[in-house]
Amino acid sequence: xxxxxxxxxxxxxxxxQDVALRCDPISGHVSLFWYQQALGQxxxxxxxxxxxxxxxxxxxxxxxxxxxxxxxxxxxxxIQRTQQEDSAVYLCASSLETGNYGYTFGSGTRLTVV
Amino acid sequence: RKEVEQDPGPFNVPEGATVAFNCTYSxxxxxxxxxxRQDCRKEPKLLMSVYSSGNEDGRFxxxxxxxxxxxxxxxxxxxxxxxxxxxxxxxxxGGSNYKLTFGKGTLLTVNP
Numbered sequence: 001x002x003x004x005x006x007x008x009x010x011x012x013x014x015x016x017q018d019v020a021l022r023c024d025p026i027s028g029h030v031s032l033f034w035y036q037q038a039l040g041q042x043x044x045x046x047x048x049x050x051x052x053x054x055x056x057x058x059x060x061x062x063x064x065x066x067x068x069x070x071x072x073x074x075x076x077x078x079i080q081r082t083q084q085e086d087s088a089v090y091l092c093a094s095s096l097e098t099g100n101y102g103y104t105f106g107s108g109t110r111l112t113v114v
Numbered sequence: 115r116k117e118v119e120q121d122p123g124p125f126n127v128p129e130g131a132t133v134a135f136n137c138t139y140s141x142x143x144x145x146x147x148x149x150x151r152q153d154c155r156k157e158p159k160l161l162m163s164v165y166s167s168g169n170e171d172g173r174f175x176x177x178x179x180x181x182x183x184x185x186x187x188x189x190x191x192x193x194x195x196x197x198x199x200x201x202x203x204x205x206x207x208g209g210s211n212y213k214l215t216f217g218k219g220t221l222l223t224v225n226p
Contacts (some may be wrong), residue, residue: 031212042118042201042216043158056213091157100202102160103214104150 004106006092012112013082019079021109025094034067034077035091044089082113115140120217128225133191137185138146138200147178149187150201158201175200192224
């Protein structure tokens, strides 16, 4: 596709519910990233994939957070037993290469846990 | 100390004004530097990369001082459409050069 596509655009979850957020990166982009942006803050790194390999998951806040990219294309970020502090915008980005390049972000999924 | 610190803002300026944003970073191993722009309830978009020699893109000028670990963005002749949050972004360098670290952002409002 022309850009990074994320769905759903908005998600309201009851506390304790599991959610799954989808990211469809730009075709051919090897690198995929998930970031979390809380209100009034800059995005914070969650995890990084190179093709299907998850090379860094150091930013995932707890073991309730899980990300996968089984075929090296679409990625899913899953949050189990959601808590109110999980409310944030979850941004996905993709890139052909890493390091010296800025990344293209999707529009994000705004998660509200009530 | 946060890895990337920016002017807290907000900045309110009239159309046509010149405005400057400042940013400092703490990781001396950082290799790449960027300014992103984020409109309200939208995703961050790359505005420009920042190079040691300084670089300019139309009304926007970015500067990097590696010795002081300081980055700046200057906007000349500001337009209403420049109203947004400006994010200073640094990559970690070394083995984590894929990891971008964002500042909190500085909100700019350009008034008619």
